[in-house]
Amino acid sequence: MFLIDDLERLMEIIKHAAKEGAMLVFTLADPSMAESAKKACKMWDIQSTDILSPITETIASHLGVSPSGLPRGAPGRASHLNEEYFRRIEAIEFTIKQDDGALPQNLHKADIILAGVSRTGKTPLSTYLAHNGYGVANIPIVLGVALPKTLFEVDPEKVFGLTINPVVLHTIRRTRAKNLGFSDGVRSNYSEMDYVREELEYASKLFAQHPVWPVIDVTGRAIEETAAVILRLYHDRKKKCSIPRISKRYEKCKTCKFFSSIMLK
Missing domain, CATH: 3.30.1330 (60s Ribosomal Protein L30; Chain: A;)
Structure with missing residues (x-):
């Protein structure tokens, strides 16, 4: 219960x-x-x-x-039965259907697309955004598994990359494997440190190839914090404010007059 x-x-x-x-x-x-x-x-x-x-x-x-x-x-x-209510229900329904890379042919219908390795919080973040009326699709990045072609055909300003500290991710995955009942003897590469680092490096290279995608470090961040950053970027881009990437450099955007580095770690 x-x-x-x-x-x-x-x-x-x-x-x-x-x-x-x-x-x-x-x-x-x-x-x-x-x-x-x-x-x-x-x-x-x-x-x-x-x-x-x-x-x-x-x-x-x-x-x-x-x-x-x-x-x-x-x-x-x-x-409760106003336009906003039905918009939220529609967004939630869409987001549920698109969870974990499902129905990639519908990516063009998403308001926001999240891409990241397993356990970077894609599903809860998607759900939180959907509850606020945004149709969200999330795409898992898995070492050795090809990403859907449609991810590279949609408006790149819809796509947001998620990353995390490898030590933190390693801990999360080991806990997840333990909760699923995997013993040390049968534990897959999924929760091993070398594999975690390799998969994050693979994701990092992918993000570097698509500099329009903002990359957000979710380490130690609440879902609400990450969502706030995504929505701020999303709406500023709607206003034609060009922000190619979040980085540690504070670069002031002349169009919308805010610092594009809101800073994540």
């Missing part, structure tokens, strides 16, 4: 349930989160039961009031 108060945590649990072939029983007071959970379970073919919504909706219908206790349309009550 888990207590959930944010969407990215909810999606992580649902994704884990899909991998384990588990059934999901949930009760969520937030209607948008409940709807997101239903859509995610449908996308990942997870058997699920929403305990709270049927009861809440029946009581609300019988009493003629919203679940908050205020009559629908009452002053000060914002409707």
Whole structure:
């Protein structure tokens, strides 16, 4: 049993349930989160039961009031079923479908594309951005595995590279392997330090070949912090402010008058 108060945590649990072939029983007071959970379970073919919504909706219908206790349309009550609500639901649905490199033919439809090696936080970051109304696709960079051609055919200003300190990544992957029940004897290269360094180097070379992609170091960064950097760059690019890459140099952008190095480590 888990207590959930944010969407990215909810999606992580649902994704884990899909991998384990588990059934999901949930009760969520937030209607948008409940709807997101239903859509995610449908996308990942997870058997699920929403305990709270049927009861809440029946009581609300019988009493003629919203679940908050205020009559629908009452002053000060914002409707959940507005344009922004549906835009968020559509973004979440799209993002779930595009998780972990799925459906690369749809990359051109994404608002934002995240590329990075495993365990750089692509899925929770994608989910967080989707909850804010952005359709996000994430592409795993795996040593020896060809990336989808469509990644190099879309608008490069949509693409953001994610990197991380190798020591931190090594620790995360070893913990992940342990949680999955892998013993030291059967542990794959995935969690070995040499492989981690080699894969990060491979990703670094890829990013260098595409200098328009900003490269963001997520080491020690909260999802919200990384998302804020991505959205700032995304919207400034929409305003035709050209920022080729985040680096340790503070270079002031004359068009939008802010420092392109917001600095990540």
